[in-house]
Amino acid sequence: MLTGAFMSVSSVSPIVTSQSMPTWRQKDAEPFVRIEQINKAFGDFTAVNNVSLDIYKNELFCLLGGSGSGKSTLLRMLAGFESPTSGRIIIDGVDMSHVPPWERPVNMMFQSYALFPHLTVEANVAFGLKREGLPSREVKQRVEDILDMVQLGHLARRKPHMLSGGQRQRVALARSLVKRPKLLLLDEPLGALDKKLREETQFELMRLQDELGITFVVVTHDQEEAMTLATRIGVMNNGVIVQTAEPHEVYEYPSNRFVAEFIGNVNLFNGIVVSDERDSAAIQCDDTNGLIYLDHGISCAPNQVVNVAIRPEKMRIAREASSAENNSAEGVITEVAYMGSQSIFKVRLLSGKEVRITQPNSHRDTGERLTWDDHVYLSWDADSSVVLTS
Amino acid sequence: MINAPTNTTQPTLLQRLQAIRLGRWFVILIPMLWLAAFFFIPFLVVFKISLSEAMIAVPPYSPLLEWDPSSAYATLKITFGNYLFLFESRFYLDAYLSSLRIAAVSTFFTLIIGFPIAYLIARSGPTARTILLSLVILPFWTSFLLRVYAWMSLLKKNGLVNDTLMSLGLIDQPLQILQTDVAVYIGIVYTYLPFMILPLYTTLEKMDMSLIEAAKDLGAKPWKAFCFVTLPLAKPGIIAGCLLVFIPAVGEFVIPSLLGGSDTLMIGRVLWDEFFLNRDWPLASAVAIIMLIVLVGPIMFMRNGNKEAL
Numbered sequence: 001m002l003t004g005a006f007m008s009v010s011s012v013s014p015i016v017t018s019q020s021m022p023t024w025r026q027k028d029a030e031p032f033v034r035i036e037q038i039n040k041a042f043g044d045f046t047a048v049n050n051v052s053l054d055i056y057k058n059e060l061f062c063l064l065g066g067s068g069s070g071k072s073t074l075l076r077m078l079a080g081f082e083s084p085t086s087g088r089i090i091i092d093g094v095d096m097s098h099v100p101p102w103e104r105p106v107n108m109m110f111q112s113y114a115l116f117p118h119l120t121v122e123a124n125v126a127f128g129l130k131r132e133g134l135p136s137r138e139v140k141q142r143v144e145d146i147l148d149m150v151q152l153g154h155l156a157r158r159k160p161h162m163l164s165g166g167q168r169q170r171v172a173l174a175r176s177l178v179k180r181p182k183l184l185l186l187d188e189p190l191g192a193l194d195k196k197l198r199e200e201t202q203f204e205l206m207r208l209q210d211e212l213g214i215t216f217v218v219v220t221h222d223q224e225e226a227m228t229l230a231t232r233i234g235v236m237n238n239g240v241i242v243q244t245a246e247p248h249e250v251y252e253y254p255s256n257r258f259v260a261e262f263i264g265n266v267n268l269f270n271g272i273v274v275s276d277e278r279d280s281a282a283i284q285c286d287d288t289n290g291l292i293y294l295d296h297g298i299s300c301a302p303n304q305v306v307n308v309a310i311r312p313e314k315m316r317i318a319r320e321a322s323s324a325e326n327n328s329a330e331g332v333i334t335e336v337a338y339m340g341s342q343s344i345f346k347v348r349l350l351s352g353k354e355v356r357i358t359q360p361n362s363h364r365d366t367g368e369r370l371t372w373d374d375h376v377y378l379s380w381d382a383d384s385s386v387v388l389t390s
Numbered sequence: 391m392i393n394a395p396t397n398t399t400q401p402t403l404l405q406r407l408q409a410i411r412l413g414r415w416f417v418i419l420i421p422m423l424w425l426a427a428f429f430f431i432p433f434l435v436v437f438k439i440s441l442s443e444a445m446i447a448v449p450p451y452s453p454l455l456e457w458d459p460s461s462a463y464a465t466l467k468i469t470f471g472n473y474l475f476l477f478e479s480r481f482y483l484d485a486y487l488s489s490l491r492i493a494a495v496s497t498f499f500t501l502i503i504g505f506p507i508a509y510l511i512a513r514s515g516p517t518a519r520t521i522l523l524s525l526v527i528l529p530f531w532t533s534f535l536l537r538v539y540a541w542m543s544l545l546k547k548n549g550l551v552n553d554t555l556m557s558l559g560l561i562d563q564p565l566q567i568l569q570t571d572v573a574v575y576i577g578i579v580y581t582y583l584p585f586m587i588l589p590l591y592t593t594l595e596k597m598d599m600s601l602i603e604a605a606k607d608l609g610a611k612p613w614k615a616f617c618f619v620t621l622p623l624a625k626p627g628i629i630a631g632c633l634l635v636f637i638p639a640v641g642e643f644v645i646p647s648l649l650g651g652s653d654t655l656m657i658g659r660v661l662w663d664e665f666f667l668n669r670d671w672p673l674a675s676a677v678a679i680i681m682l683i684v685l686v687g688p689i690m691f692m693r694n695g696n697k698e699a700l
Binding site: 045102106107108110111116118127130179384 | 598604605608612618619622623
């Protein structure tokens with residue numbers, strides 16, 4: 001499922017395909033939002049711990065993390081609802097660390113949408129423009145334009161409680177975009193929508209972001225959402241950003257065990273490094289039949305204990321043993337889940353360790369299907385696994 | 391469900407609906423009977439008395455129906471004289487207007503004082519909230535009369551308030567607070583404050599705090615966010631609180647009698663005087679009926695406002 005979502009990002013995201021090199025990969029690029037060693041403590045609890053982060057213009061940056069990881073606190077500091085205990089936030093060259101929210105060129109779309117229940121859709125969207133003291137003619141025009149953009153022109157006079165969840169979400173989006181902020185913050189933007197609507201809205205968000213050229217920062221706990229939307233993902237845990245990278249990098253080359261386990265499913269094999277060259281390495285592991293061979297070096301001390309991460313979809317499963325002894329394992333199927341497009345198998349290896357394998361159901365049921373208690377052999381390629389030292 | 395068979399033992403949709411409706415009627419029957427027994431029937435009795443004439447008898451008014459045994463005819467004797475008298479005399483009009491004014495001013499101050507308190511309680515943590523709410527309700531544990539008496543001793547010439555102000559050097563001579571309208575305002579605001587705080591608290595407590603943040607995020611300074619978001623959303627609570635304070639304050643009798651001066655004119659006192667001093671039951675009844683009609687106006691006005699807010 002995850003790979004599916006990931007595939008669509010590389011084919012849809014205009015930033016990756018239309019430009020030769022994205023800004024965040026250029027060495028001397030000027031960041032648009034600069035978070036410098038920011039800390040936020042609530043009493044004894046440190047919500048955000050010494051985070052530094054650069055976000056570039058036109059990015060759709062995702063802060064991904066579980067609850068209590070500090071991602072929402074970081075977003076609220078960008079919006080101005082919390083002021084940092086120490087550190088600086090610079091937006092478009094201006095230090096915004098202690099500027100109140102009503103003076104920031106930043107707008108936020110709230111998780112609850114926070115639509116004013118006593119105002120119509122129109123008045124909700126106009127709220128921010130009226131506070132700017134714009135002439136009423138201009139306010140009216142801009143409200144009309146943005147409502148047309150999110151295809152809600154016909155509902156302008158409704159009150160929020162008369163709208164569906166998806167419509168409310170679009171009103172909230174229109175309200176936060178109408179002021180043309182330099183930076184748009186989205187707190188779990190798709191959290192309250194059902195699955196089908198989520199997918200549509202994801203692409204809608206990406207289209208709007210591309211059209212308007214506003215920098216987006218999205219907070220989410222949903223890895224799939226982050227994978228699809230983001231130009232880059234910052235994975236947060238315990239108030240720290242543990243990895244900042246493009247979606248495919250985060251998935252294929254997690255920098256540590258937390259990221260590997262948090263994003264997607266992963267099988268971890270504990271082992272000892274027996275050889276470590278520049279472009280290959282071998283790891284001795286009790287769970288597998290032979291050694292685990294890698295196509296890259298680890299650059300660590302010999303005999304170091306490491307974890308090898310292999311994604312479930314990168315393992316092959318078969319009744320017959322593969323020709324190679326290395327990069328293979330054998331065991332018994334303990335669970336099978338048929339999911340339509342793919343099947344998930346749980347296999348108990350000879351060592352007793354349980355691993356997870358997903359296989360695309362690329363053919364209709366022709367041969368005999370693998371089922372419970374079948375003795376099976378697993379194999380994978382040298383470029384499928386990643387070594388995690390931390 | 392459209393072609394529900396009628397020959398089965400299962401109840402049809404219609405029968406089920408009727409059963410539900412019957413159940414609903416039964417639930418509201420008891421409060422209906424209560425209202426009928428203790429509001430509607432007494433109201434009719436008072437209305438009947440207001441149409442009769444005062445006389446020295448037991449009870450002290452003329453009967454509406456006079457039965458003549460000789461002719462076997464009953465004569466109906468109705469007079470609107472009491473109502474006419476109320477409108478002819480400047481005194482009663484002044485009393486009504488003065489009551490409305492005192493009630494309105496007191497309601498205003500109750501709102502001004504009650505709103506921040508309710509806001510604070512609604513925004514405090516769960517433990518503090520329980521404590522603060524019980525503090526609001528705590529005064530009800532002592533008698534209302536006792537509390538008004540306490541204010542008498544606080545406000546009198548050598549009472550606590552005057553003593554404190556003198557010792558602080560703010561005034562040279564004790565202020566005459568007791569037996570003025572000011573004392574009546576203090577008494578009403580103090581007594582009715584919980585009735586303002588509680589409905590305000592319930593509406594403010596329900597309010598989503600992210601709405602205020604959204605307003606600020608969209609460029610509203612805190613006080614503008616308050617005017618454009620908090621205040622309109624608190625409207626149902628404001629209306630309920632104002633009604634709960636205003637209506638009983640108009641007919642208030644104890645507070646103006648104990649704290650007010652001889653020139654503090656309120657319709658509750660007039661009513662008392664007519665009833666117990668002059669023993670003019672019909673006139674007192676007419677005063678009560680007119681008061682009710684006067685109060686229907688603001689109640690309807692505020693109820694309409696409330697409907698819009700919802």
